[in-house]
Amino acid sequence: MTRTEPNRSSKSDSENSGGSGGGGGGTTAMRVIVPLQGVVQGRGGLFLGSVIPCAFFYFLQFYLKRNRKNEPDSGEPSPDSDPSSGSPDPTRSQSVGNLTELASLPRSLSRILLSPRLSGGAVSVSGRAGCVLKGGDSPYHVGQKRVEEDPYDDSGNPDGVIELGSAHNTKMDWVSEDPGEAISDGLCMSGIASYEPSHGLIELKTAVAGFMSEATKNSVSFDPTQLVLTSGAASAIEILSFCLADSGNAFLVPTPCSPGYDRDVKWRTGVDLIHVPCRSADNFNISMLVLDRAFYQAKKRGVRIRGVIISNPWNPTGTLLSRENLYALLDFARERNIHIISNEVFAGSVHEEGGEFVSMAEVVDTEENVDRERVHIIYDLSKDLSFPGLRTAAIYSFNESVLSASRKLTTLSPVSSPTQHLLISAISSPKFVQRFLKTNRERLMRVYAELVKGLKELGIECTRSSGGFFCWVDMRGFMSSYSEKGEIELWNKLLNIGKINVIPGSCCHCIEPGWFRLCFSNLSERDVPVVMNRIRKVCETCKSQN
Amino acid sequence: MGLPLMMERSSNNNNVVELSRVAVSDTHGEDSPYFAGWKAYDENPYEESHNPSGVIQMGLAENQVSFDLLESYLEKKNPEGSMWGSKGAPGFRENALFQDYHGLKSFRQAMASFMQQIRGGKARFDPDRIVLTAGATAANELLTFILADPNDALLVPTPYYPGFDRDLRWRTGVRIVPIHCDSSNHFQITPEALEQAYQTARDANIRVRGVLITNPSNPLGATVQKKVLEDLLDFCVRKNIHLVSDEIYSGSVFHASEFTSVAEIVENIDDVSVKERVHIVYSLSKDLGLPGFRVGTIYSYNDNVVRTARRMSSFTLVSSQTQQLLASMLSDEEFTEKYIRINRERLRRRYETIVEGLKKAGIECLKGNAGLFCWMNLGFLLDTKTKEGELALWDVILKELKLNISPGSSCHCSEYGWFRVCFANMSEKTLDIALKRIHEFMDPTSGG
Numbered sequence: 005m006t007r008t009e010p011n012r013s014s015k016s017d018s019e020n021s022g023g024s025g026g027g028g029g030g031t032t033a034m035r036v037i038v039p040l041q042g043v044v045q046g047r048g049g050l051f052l053g054s055v056i057p058c059a060f061f062y063f064l065q066f067y068l069k070r071n072r073k074n075e076p077d078s079g080e081p082s083p084d085s086d087p088s089s090g091s092p093d094p095t096r097s098q099s100v101g102n103l104t105e106l107a108s109l110p111r112s113l114s115r116i117l118l119s120p121r122l123s124g125g126a127v128s129v130s131g132r133a134g135c136v137l138k139g140g141d142s143p144y145h146v147g148q149k150r151v152e153e154d155p156y157d158d159s160g161n162p163d164g165v166i167e168l169g170s171a172h173n174t175k176m177d178w179v180s181e182d183p184g185e186a187i188s189d190g191l192c193m194s195g196i197a198s199y200e201p202s203h204g205l206i207e208l209k210t211a212v213a214g215f216m217s218e219a220t221k222n223s224v225s226f227d228p229t230q231l232v233l234t235s236g237a238a239s240a241i242e243i244l245s246f247c248l249a250d251s252g253n254a255f256l257v258p259t260p261c262s263p264g265y266d267r268d269v270k271w272r273t274g275v276d277l278i279h280v281p282c283r284s285a286d287n288f289n290i291s292m293l294v295l296d297r298a299f300y301q302a303k304k305r306g307v308r309i310r311g312v313i314i315s316n317p318w319n320p321t322g323t324l325l326s327r328e329n330l331y332a333l334l335d336f337a338r339e340r341n342i343h344i345i346s347n348e349v350f351a352g353s354v355h356e357e358g359g360e361f362v363s364m365a366e367v368v369d370t371e372e373n374v375d376r377e378r379v380h381i382i383y384d385l386s387k388d389l390s391f392p393g394l395r396t397a398a399i400y401s402f403n404e405s406v407l408s409a410s411r412k413l414t415t416l417s418p419v420s421s422p423t424q425h426l427l428i429s430a431i432s433s434p435k436f437v438q439r440f441l442k443t444n445r446e447r448l449m450r451v452y453a454e455l456v457k458g459l460k461e462l463g464i465e466c467t468r469s470s471g472g473f474f475c476w477v478d479m480r481g482f483m484s485s486y487s488e489k490g491e492i493e494l495w496n497k498l499l500n501i502g503k504i505n506v507i508p509g510s511c512c513h514c515i516e517p518g519w520f521r522l523c524f525s526n527l528s529e530r531d532v533p534v535v536m537n538r539i540r541k542v543c544e545t546c547k548s549q550n
Numbered sequence: 551m552g553l554p555l556m557m558e559r560s561s562n563n564n565n566v567v568e569l570s571r572v573a574v575s576d577t578h579g580e581d582s583p584y585f586a587g588w589k590a591y592d593e594n595p596y597e598e599s600h601n602p603s604g605v606i607q608m609g610l611a612e613n614q615v616s617f618d619l620l621e622s623y624l625e626k627k628n629p630e631g632s633m634w635g636s637k638g639a640p641g642f643r644e645n646a647l648f649q650d651y652h653g654l655k656s657f658r659q660a661m662a663s664f665m666q667q668i669r670g671g672k673a674r675f676d677p678d679r680i681v682l683t684a685g686a687t688a689a690n691e692l693l694t695f696i697l698a699d700p701n702d703a704l705l706v707p708t709p710y711y712p713g714f715d716r717d718l719r720w721r722t723g724v725r726i727v728p729i730h731c732d733s734s735n736h737f738q739i740t741p742e743a744l745e746q747a748y749q750t751a752r753d754a755n756i757r758v759r760g761v762l763i764t765n766p767s768n769p770l771g772a773t774v775q776k777k778v779l780e781d782l783l784d785f786c787v788r789k790n791i792h793l794v795s796d797e798i799y800s801g802s803v804f805h806a807s808e809f810t811s812v813a814e815i816v817e818n819i820d821d822v823s824v825k826e827r828v829h830i831v832y833s834l835s836k837d838l839g840l841p842g843f844r845v846g847t848i849y850s851y852n853d854n855v856v857r858t859a860r861r862m863s864s865f866t867l868v869s870s871q872t873q874q875l876l877a878s879m880l881s882d883e884e885f886t887e888k889y890i891r892i893n894r895e896r897l898r899r900r901y902e903t904i905v906e907g908l909k910k911a912g913i914e915c916l917k918g919n920a921g922l923f924c925w926m927n928l929g930f931l932l933d934t935k936t937k938e939g940e941l942a943l944w945d946v947i948l949k950e951l952k953l954n955i956s957p958g959s960s961c962h963c964s965e966y967g968w969f970r971v972c973f974a975n976m977s978e979k980t981l982d983i984a985l986k987r988i989h990e991f992m993d994p995t996s997g998g
Contacts (some may be wrong), residue, residue, distance in 0.1 A: 127790055127827040132695055133696040133858040235866055239866060248569060250571050250572070251700070271862075272722075341567055342567065374567075378567040395684075406569065413578075413721070416685075416688045416691050416865075419869070420684070422843060
C-alpha cells in the first residue's frame with residue numbers, strides 16, 4: 005500500500021494547490037505547502053508554486069518512509085483485522101483504497117499520532133489493537149451476534165435466527181453413539197497435569213496421523229513426527245504465516261476464500277494476502293494463468309510472494325481439487341520457489357458419492373525433498389469430529405526447519421493436556437474412527453441433497469459441493485443492484501426478514517457480488533424445509549421490490 | 551534479498567525454499583543455558599530407584615507439593631465430572647461445541663473468585679474483564695501485541711524470567727529494555743533505575759510503551775513491596791505508559807499478608823486514566839500446579855484492551871473441556887481456601903529446608919517469601935566475576951553435581967554468581983539428595 009502513496013498523495017496535493025486545503029488526510033501537509041507556495045508564486049508563478057511543494061512533499065515522504073522502514077503498516081487503519089471485514093475490499097471499490105492511503109500521512113508525521121487516542125483513555129494501545137477497535141463490525145460478527153441473541157430452536161424458539169454462517173458440525177452425536185468404546189480412561193491428575201511438550205503428546209500425534217490417513221482413505225500414511233499440534237486452525241495458519249513469510253511479504257490466495265484468513269494470516273504477522281479471483285464462468289476453479297499474472301504483478305510492485313494458500317475441500321465452494329490441479333500448483337510453486345499451504349481441515353467430510361479427496365501429501369509423496377519441503381498441510385480435528393471447543397489442530401510439514409520453529413511457537417498456543425488425553429482415547433480406536441467418518445459423510449450427503457433440491461425449487465443454483473460443510477449459493481438474481489451494496493442489502497434481508505445468518509461473498513473476497521456461503525452441517529433434514537421457507541419469504545420480498 | 555523470484559525449471563534441484571526471519575532467528579531464546587540444562591536432564595533424569603545418580607531437575611519452576619489435594623478433591627466430588635462435566639455425556643457434547651472466545655461464564659467467575667481469594671479479598675475481580683488464554687506465556691505475548699508496536703520497548707526489571715525473551719519479543723518485534731536491579735537493596739526496583747532505563751530507551755530513539763514486572767518475582771522468589779508498586783504506577787502515569795503485573799506466583803506467597811497485588815492499589819483509585827493502564831496476568835500453572843492444563847488469563851482495567859485481547863485470544867483459546875473441569879473446583883470456596891492455605895504452608899517449609907540446607911553448606915540466598923525457587927549466591931565460588939565465570943561454574947554444577955539450576959546471566963542479572971534453584975518440583979527425599987550433593991561439593995571432607 006505504501007508503494008503507491010507518493011504518487012497518489014502528491015497528485016492529489018497538487019490538485020489542491022489552489023490553497024483550499026485537502027481533506028483531513030492532507031491538512032497537516034497543507035499547512036506546510038500553502039505558505040511555501042505563497043513565497044514562490046511571487047517569482048515563478050504557478051509552475052514553481054506547484055512543483056516546489058510537490059518536490060518537498062515527495063522528499064518528505066521518502067524521508068519518513070526510510071525512517072519507518074522497519075515498521076509494518078501498523079499505523080494504517082486496516083479493515084481486514086476481523087475475520088471478514090464489512091468494509092469494502094479495495095479490489096472492488098477504488099475510492100476507499102485512496103482514503104486509506106491519504107489518512108495514513110499525518111500519522112507518520114508524529115509518533116504520537118501513530119497510536120490511536122481512544123475515547124476515555126489517555127494511554128494508547130498499539131496499531132495492531134487500534135485496527136480492531138476502529139474497524140466496525142463485519143457481517144461475520146453482526147450475524148454471529150444476532151444468532152447468539154436469538155438462536156433458533158425447533159421446539160423452544162422456532163422463530164429464532166438459524167445459524168448458517170460458521171462452520172460447526174453440531175449434528176454429529178458421536179458421544180452418545182457409544183462413548184464407552186471411544187473413551188475409557190479416567191482422569192489421573194499426576195499423569196496429565198505436568199509440563200508436556202507444547203506441540204503435543206506423541207500418542208495424540210500418532211492418533212491424529214491415523215485419523216488423517218483414514219480421511220484420505222489410506223492413500224497417504226502420515227508420519228506422527230511430522231505433526232505439530234496447536235490450539236485451533238487459526239493458530240496453525242498463523243504459525244505457518246510467521247514461519248514462511250516476513251512482515252511486508254504476501255501470500256497468494258485464490259478467492260473466494262475462508263473469511264478467517266484476513267485475521268489468521270495478516271493480523272499480527274504483517275503478512276499480506278493477495279487475492280486471486282476465480283470466476284463463476286470457470287466454476288470458480290483456479291486459473292493458473294490468473295495466478296501467474298497476480299504473482300508477476302506483485303513482483304512488479306516490489307511485493308515478495310512467499311507462498312500460495314489453497315483449501316481442499318475448498319472453503320467456501322466445497323470443490324475438491326483434482327490431482328491435476330494439485331500438480332499444477334506444485335509446478336507453479338516450484339518454478340517460483342515459494343511455499344504451498346494446503347488447508348485440508350475438511351478432509352474427513354467429503355460427502356459426494358465417489359468424491360475423491362487427494363491430499364497434497366499424496367502428491368508430493370514421490371517428489372524430491374526440495375519440493376516436499378515447500379508443502380505444509382493444516383488439519384483441524386474440530387471440523388471433522390465436530391468438537392470445536394476442544395481446540396486441537398495440526399500442522400503437517402515435510403520441512404524440518406518449519407517443524408522446529410512451529411514446535412517452539414506452540415508454547416504460545418498449546419493444546420490442553422486433559423483434552424489431549426481425552427482425544428487419545430477417542431480417536432485411537434480405528435473402528436470408532438471409521439464408523440464415525442462414514443456416518444458423518446452420509447449425514448452430510450443427505451442434508452446437502454435436500455438443501456440443493458429445495459434451493460432449486462426456489463430457482464436458486466449453487467456450485468457443486470463435494471466436501472466440507474458449505475453450499476456456495478448464487479443469489480445474484482435477487483439483488484436490487486449488481487454491486488457489493490446490493491449484496492449487503494440482500495444479506496441484511498436474509499438476516500432480518502428471513503432470520504437466517506449466512507456469509508456474504510464479500511467476506512470471502514469474492515469478486516462477483518451476489519454469492520453467499522451457507523453452512524449446512526448445523527442442519528438436520530427436518531430443518532431444511534424451515535430454511536427454504538425463510539429463503540422463499542426473502543426472495544418474494546426481493547421480487548416485489550425489484 | 552535472497553533467491554530470485556523466478557527460477558527455470560531445469561535448475562531447480564538446488565532451489566531450497568526459504569523461511570522467514572522469525573523462523574530462523576534465535577529470539578526464541580531456547581539456545582540459552584536455561585533450556586540447555588533441561589536437555590541434560592532429559593537425557594539423564596534422576597529417578598530415585600532406577601537412576602539415583604541422574605540429573606536432578608532444579609531448573610523447572612513446577613509445583614508438585616500439593617497435587618494430592620487436587621486429586622482427592624476431583625475423585626471425591628466428581629469422578630465422572632472429570633471427563634463429562636456435571637451433566638454427564640449430554641453436558642460433554644454441549645461443552646465440546648462451545649468455542650466462544652469469551653470463555654465459559656462459569657469458569658471466568660470461578661477464576662475471578664479464586665484470584666480474589668488469593669488476595670484475601672483485598673481486591674475484587676470482574677469476570678467480564680477476564681480474558682482466557684492458553685497459558686501465561688500466551689497472555690504475556692498477547693498483551694505485548696496489544697500494548698506495543700514493533701521496535702517499541704517494554705521495560706523489565708532484571709533479573710527476569712528467561713522465557714520473556716521469547717514471549718515478549720519473538721513474534722511481536724517488541725524490545726526489552728532492562729531496569730537494572732542489584733543486591734545492594736535486595737534487587738528491588740528503584741525510581742533511579744526506572745528513569746535510567748527509560749532514558750536509555752529514549753536515547754536509542756526507542757519508544758517505551760510500558761513496564762512489565764513479575765510479582766512475586768521470578769527468579770528472586772520475593773514479593774514487590776507496596777511502596778515500589780505505588781512508585782511504579784506513578785512512573786507509568788507520568789510517562790503515560792502501561793503497567794503489566796505478571797502475578798502467576800501470587801498464590802505461592804508463604805504469608806498472605808506479605809503480598810500486595812497491583813489490583814489492591816488500583817482498587818482505591820477512581821481516575822480511569824490511571825486505572826486503565828494496569829493489566830494483570832495470571833495462570834493456574836504455578837499456584838495450582840497444573841501447567842499441562844494451559845490456563846492463563848489477562849485481567850485488564852482497560853475496556854479496549856479487554857475487547858482486543860478477547861478477539862486475539864482466538865489464536866490461543868483454552869479448551870472448553872478444561873474450563874468445565876476447573877470451573878466447579880475453583881468456585882468451591884471451601885476447597886480453594888484450604889488449598890491456598892496448605893499450599894502456602896508446604897512451600898514455606900520447603901523453602902526453609904533448602905535455605906537452611908544451603909546455609910549449612912556456607913551458601914547464602916536472597917531473603918525470599920514466595921514462589922517455587924530460591925535465589926542463591928555463589929559469587930564467592932567464581933574464578934572470575936564474569937558471565938563466562940558464572941557459566942563455567944554452572945557447567946560444573948550440571949556435569950559434576952548433576953544438578954540443573956539456572957544461571958543468573960540467563961535471567962539477565964547484572965551481577966554474576968547468582969543462580970535460581972527450584973525446590974517444589976520434587977519429593978522431599980529428592981531435595982535432601984540434592985542438598986547432600988551440594989554439601990559434598992562444598993566440603994568434600996564432610997563424607998557421604
